[in-house]
Amino acid sequence: MCGIIAYTGDRQAAQLLLDGLSKLEYRGYDSTGISVIDPKDGPKVHKSSGKLQVLLDILGNNLPSGTIGIGHTRWATHGKPTDFNAHPHTDCSTDVVVAHNGIVENYLEIKDELQREGHKFASETDSEVLPHLIERFMAQGYTLEESMRNSAQRIRGAHAVVAASRHEPGKIVAFRLGNAGGIVVGYGKNEMLLASDIPALLNHTKTVAYLGAGETVSITNNQVTYSLLDGTPVGKKPSQVSYDPLSAAKGNYPHFMIKEIHEQPEAVVNTLRERISFDEFRTTLDEFPFSDKEVREFNRVVLIGMGTSLHAAMVGQTWIESLTRIPTEANNSSEYRYRNPIIDKRTLVISIAQSGETADTVSAMEMAKNLGARQITLCNIEGAQSTRIADGTMFIRAGLEVGVASSKTFVCSLTTLLVLAIYIAERRGTLSENHARELVTELSRLPNMLGSLLSNEQQYQTLARDYGNYSNFLFLGRGINHPLALEGALKLKEISYIHAEGYQAGEMKHGPISLIDKNMPIVALIPQDDLYEKMFNNMNEAAARGGKVIAIASEGDSEVEGIAEHVIYVPATSPLINPIPMAVPMQLFAYEIAVHRGCEIDQPRNLAKSVTVE
Numbered sequence: 001m002c003g004i005i006a007y008t009g010d011r012q013a014a015q016l017l018l019d020g021l022s023k024l025e026y027r028g029y030d031s032t033g034i035s036v037i038d039p040k041d042g043p044k045v046h047k048s049s050g051k052l053q054v055l056l057d058i059l060g061n062n063l064p065s066g067t068i069g070i071g072h073t074r075w076a077t078h079g080k081p082t083d084f085n086a087h088p089h090t091d092c093s094t095d096v097v098v099a100h101n102g103i104v105e106n107y108l109e110i111k112d113e114l115q116r117e118g119h120k121f122a123s124e125t126d127s128e129v130l131p132h133l134i135e136r137f138m139a140q141g142y143t144l145e146e147s148m149r150n151s152a153q154r155i156r157g158a159h160a161v162v163a164a165s166r167h168e169p170g171k172i173v174a175f176r177l178g179n180a181g182g183i184v185v186g187y188g189k190n191e192m193l194l195a196s197d198i199p200a201l202l203n204h205t206k207t208v209a210y211l212g213a214g215e216t217v218s219i220t221n222n223q224v225t226y227s228l229l230d231g232t233p234v235g236k237k238p239s240q241v242s243y244d245p246l247s248a249a250k251g252n253y254p255h256f257m258i259k260e261i262h263e264q265p266e267a268v269v270n271t272l273r274e275r276i277s278f279d280e281f282r283t284t285l286d287e288f289p290f291s292d293k294e295v296r297e298f299n300r301v302v303l304i305g306m307g308t309s310l311h312a313a314m315v316g317q318t319w320i321e322s323l324t325r326i327p328t329e330a331n332n333s334s335e336y337r338y339r340n341p342i343i344d345k346r347t348l349v350i351s352i353a354q355s356g357e358t359a360d361t362v363s364a365m366e367m368a369k370n371l372g373a374r375q376i377t378l379c380n381i382e383g384a385q386s387t388r389i390a391d392g393t394m395f396i397r398a399g400l401e402v403g404v405a406s407s408k409t410f411v412c413s414l415t416t417l418l419v420l421a422i423y424i425a426e427r428r429g430t431l432s433e434n435h436a437r438e439l440v441t442e443l444s445r446l447p448n449m450l451g452s453l454l455s456n457e458q459q460y461q462t463l464a465r466d467y468g469n470y471s472n473f474l475f476l477g478r479g480i481n482h483p484l485a486l487e488g489a490l491k492l493k494e495i496s497y498i499h500a501e502g503y504q505a506g507e508m509k510h511g512p513i514s515l516i517d518k519n520m521p522i523v524a525l526i527p528q529d530d531l532y533e534k535m536f537n538n539m540n541e542a543a544a545r546g547g548k549v550i551a552i553a554s555e556g557d558s559e560v561e562g563i564a565e566h567v568i569y570v571p572a573t574s575p576l577i578n579p580i581p582m583a584v585p586m587q588l589f590a591y592e593i594a595v596h597r598g599c600e601i602d603q604p605r606n607l608a609k610s611v612t613v614e
């Protein structure tokens, strides 16, 4: 996850930026850089691939002088982790410096346009279009702040961007679009700071404010102004953060779970980093442990997991089977380990365990290993048990998840599984070029899709008021979205203690339909796909029996409004991608109901983050 720190005040900036970067190291990164604006000579940029220590060694005691600057830790998405690709980036004449977190989805088109105007690019990154866009607008007479706003309106995707210019000494401007990580504004005495996260500010101030999506901030040593992207001023009061590092890590969120739900767009960027080539529409998995010959020899894939990870495995089953054409099954680890299953060296076992310590999953993996299976594990924790048993590990890179009920680890497990499915399909030659292009293009839109789902939380608060006192819920889905119905029901059970069942909608007539009446709300997952009409009929059947239907449908589908009491829209995407954005309404719905009911959200009763006993 990229990290940003910026300072303007009356102290020397360089050391302060380097200290700030060290506090952001926990986010993970592959390159670092700082730029300090010298009052006479303008911005000086020092950057390097590798760890912060590499940059510290390069700089030694020769720190650049100046009291305003920007620092960055980069996690590569577009362009390898090289010195040139590290941030901050500059415009043609090194007047403007920019640090960026996010993916400029339309950077190729903008870069092409800027190059035709004569702009010279020094890196392979998407980010570098930003300083050149700002340069172009400033040359037209706009201020730095106006140029930032204009640039924000040109780029697609979710972003946190910080910039300074030698032409406006002492000033730093930032904007945030969607949810590509936060920007926290730190208020000091005769100094102001900006950072991706609070730990980078705590040595200097405990007085902070948070930049919302679609907002810009402009700081000098003793002034701060906030506005919307159209320039409308925004009033914002700073607040005090706690000294306790864990509460500090929670920022201005009331619970870790909601913070982690909000981290999903950024987490997914990290999951995809260097695994997907957005330009060539293919996958690269350096950690994949098997040769192409072995991949061609697999004749069965078995996915295992527990809880939310089992639901990810069930979605993975459809992805892997449909893309690779290898017979695939998803199993609950605690059942599978006692089943005496057929396994040999042509069986690929894929285990999903965010903790890597779930006793049943680890034991099932050991059993499979003894029977000769090839194994890959998906995990969020380095050095976990599961990673020591498998032949190879794909880290899901969700970042630390504190909330016991999984949210971002689910979305990152799904994303990792889809990349893995595409990768295996490419190796086996079962994926057409067009289909690969479609999937990769939609994967690149994913952070933005997830961000857009986080922008209308009000509707979940309304739903929580209307539905928070019911005792039972039914979640219905079909095909690849059935596991999401299970996940929606699980989330509700886990954190709000309401009884909920997830069902295949086609199974409804074989039992659950007898439960439906006005006291049984039904959450119907009905995105646009091949099963849409069948799902539509099932929804109708439920409504006809008095059930109150909450539909989760694709944007643009007004048909469902005729039947459902309430519709939550998710961005329309390719049918195979649907389950990933679909996860977000499940999480927010359960979260707001749990808040409404006053439940202990981050640590629900009787549950543990990692279940290390059978």
Ligand code: G6P
Residues within 6 Å of the ligand: 305, 306, 307, 308, 309, 352, 353, 354, 355, 356, 357, 358, 361, 404, 405, 406, 607, 608, 609, 610, 611
């Ligand atoms: C516990 C957690 C769940 C998690 C499950 C599997 O039940 O509360 O959030 O989904 O374990 O965990 P794993 O580490 O194997 O993914």
